[in-house]
Amino acid sequence: MRRPVIAGNWKMHKTRAETREFFDAFKPLISNINHCEIIVAPPFTSLSVAADSARGSSVRIAAQDMHWEREGAFTGAISAAMIVDAGCRAVILGHSERRRYFGETDATVNRKLKAALAAKLQPIVCVGETLDEREAGRTERVLESQFIGASDTLTPEEFSRILLAYEPVWAIGTGRTATPETASESHAYLRRLAEQSFGEESASGLRILYGGSVRPDNIASLMAQREIDGALVGGASLDPQTFFSILNFKQRSS
Numbered sequence: 001m002r003r004p005v006i007a008g009n010w011k012m013h014k015t016r017a018e019t020r021e022f023f024d025a026f027k028p029l030i031s032n033i034n035h036c037e038i039i040v041a042p043p044f045t046s047l048s049v050a051a052d053s054a055r056g057s058s059v060r061i062a063a064q065d066m067h068w069e070r071e072g073a074f075t076g077a078i079s080a081a082m083i084v085d086a087g088c089r090a091v092i093l094g095h096s097e098r099r100r101y102f103g104e105t106d107a108t109v110n111r112k113l114k115a116a117l118a119a120k121l122q123p124i125v126c127v128g129e130t131l132d133e134r135e136a137g138r139t140e141r142v143l144e145s146q147f148i149g150a151s152d153t154l155t156p157e158e159f160s161r162i163l164l165a166y167e168p169v170w171a172i173g174t175g176r177t178a179t180p181e182t183a184s185e186s187h188a189y190l191r192r193l194a195e196q197s198f199g200e201e202s203a204s205g206l207r208i209l210y211g212g213s214v215r216p217d218n219i220a221s222l223m224a225q226r227e228i229d230g231a232l233v234g235g236a237s238l239d240p241q242t243f244f245s246i247l248n249f250k251q252r253s254s
Helices: 016-029 044-054 078-087 096-102 106-118 131-135 141-153 181-196 200-205 220-222 240-247 248-252
Strands: 007-011 036-042 059-063 090-093 122-127 163-166 206-211 229-234
Touching: 007 090, 007 206, 007 240, 016 059, 016 240, 036 090, 059 122, 078 106, 090 106, 090 206, 090 220, 090 248, 096 106, 106 122, 106 141, 122 141, 141 181, 181 200, 181 206, 181 220, 181 240, 220 229, 220 248, 229 240
Parallel strands: 007 036, 007 229, 036 059, 059 090, 090 122, 122 163, 163 206, 206 229
Antiparallel strands: none
């Protein structure tokens, strides 16, 4: 049985003070949440504040990106060791916004993935197609390229430590959401790719999150799909009550 994971990606939002305020309101709400894992990814400047504020709760803190080198002349970059030192236990890699605005490639995702695993971080590896690619019937080709490019040369043991996030780019921040059935089809395809590369046991244990305009009113229908193991939540994770409503998807579906 794959345990669900709900991760909040704050992107470029919240100061240190706002991060403290969020956790002051959020921690009491989630005191009885035990059916899923909770991850929050603040901006770099708030990582240590988030880690301190989340102490005593079940929330794990993730960074939104990292560099693959341990140290060096990489102005503006942050290493795995630095985010671990700030209190992180996970890291988002290959988000479509990193690919679109900052030139992220499958090759750089692969290098970052290996560095994250070496630092004992849990990577959340993002894959997904654009609207043009979907309309051209290239969804599976894109997913295959991104999956293989990111996971190249990993061992089955290393692969077992990652989370995969399917985020159709056309559904991120647009208010458009892939139907649960459409998302599930892509998740099932990614699981088949995992089986081909790493075997049936690794594929069956792989947790694949859905990302793309996840909200309280659609989380229950998404989580009802057998292939969907959680969510990577953007804007809806910024408000404590709204994020709690998403985490409480079991209550909403009953």
